[in-house]
Amino acid sequence: MVRLFFLELAVPLAEAERALGKRVVQALERTGLAKVGARVAPRARIAPVDELLIASDRLSTDPTDDPPDYVSTYSPTARLCDLLTPRPRSKRALDVGTGNGIHALLAARHTRRVVATDVNPRALAFTEVNAALSGLDNVACRRGSLFEPVDGERFDLIVCNAPYVVSPERRWTYRDGALEGDELSERVVRGAAARLDEGGFANVCVTWLGGDAEVPDERVAEWVDGSGCDAWILPLNESNPVEYAERWNSHFSGDPAEYDDAVRRWTSYLEWLGAAVVTEGAVLLHRRAGKNTTRIDEVDEDELDVASAQIQRAFAARARLDGADLRDALLASPHDLRVDTQVENGRAVGARVVLEEGTWPELEAAARAAELVAGLDGSRTLRDLSASRDAVSLCRELLELGALELVGFA
Secondary structure, eight states: OIIIIISOOOEEHHHHHHHHOHHHHHHHHHHTSEEESSEEEESSEEEEETTEEEEESOOOSOGGGSOTTOOOOSOHHHHHHHHTOOOOOEEEEEEESOTTSHHHHHHHTTEEEEEEEESOHHHHHHHHHHHHHTTOOOEEEEESSTTGGGTTOOEEEEEEEOOOBOSSOOOOTTTBOSSSTTHHHHHHHHHHHHTEEEEEEEEEEEEEEESOTTSTTHHHHHHHTTSSEEEEEEEEEEEOHHHHHHHHTGGGTTSHHHHHHHHHHHHHHHHHTTOSEEEEEEEEEEEOSSOOOEEEOOOOTTTOOOOHHHHHHHHHHHHHHTTSOGGGEEEEOOTTEEEEEEEETTEEEEEEEEEOSTTOOEEEEOHHHHHHHHTOEEEEETTTTTOOHHHHHHHHHHHHTTSSEEEEEO
């Protein structure tokens, strides 16, 4: 199985039948996952993701050879979306633009029913196969663009790893949106917010354009304003138009003329759109009544880890602090919160506070404020601890970053 579907190497028929049995080999041929003759040749890739098995089209060695309805494997952007998805127990979840179905299947492990949508019928076919491969029977596939197949429905969790490349191309369904600029990303963000049930979460991985490099996230902040949701915007990768065009056309590097032409076309297109900066990132949403807030924090994707617990702590804190006095809160430090005191000449002169999970946020702090944070165990309020203004400010920031837990109020 590893040779055939992970390394994508053809194997002799006799070996395949001896390892898998004739019925399985016949099933591989019927489903189109393999071509069977004297040798069994893979027509798909199957990769393990946690305890799931994810079939997709074969690994792409030259994107220009991929068909328009190509279905990609578990990619770096899929991994980012996976790590940044909050995963409470839910009744109904939605995966928009499901592709190979990975996010629908991940949600199916903690959700009663999942709906997966896509315009690409081959993507939905792979999703159905993958649900069967992983023994999941609570995923329903619906064909259509974005939220059209679920019009009028609401969900506890919405995930979308949208067609994320802003380009003049319309070559691949999974990569290039059919709309100009970042309009598809805007529709996904606004559509997810509108379809969340009260208390529901959304994680959408999208790309947005900034007309001013000094305020690159102003546009995406407008998308969530007035949405009825608290929002957490996480820029992961920022590029100017030339850098962006060069990165997404690197597969032409062996043909200098083709490469230069592609970079020129893409750069001209982005400049026509008025883009000074192109940002790839995630928009996290939590629907709740009250005074909603938005914050923006850059994330280093090389340090990113599973962030579900951190994200849920962060949004829970925002909700519970709405209209409340933080000094009356009972706070506790997660076990992954580390406080490093900086000492000079035997005297504490500062500290660094790091959450060693999720997005790995890191803050510089006054030594006494950090010392107070390190000792928080949920038993006494900040008022009881006579917390200074610096300490209260540090606690608020750590709460909004999910680096502290709000246990309750006195």
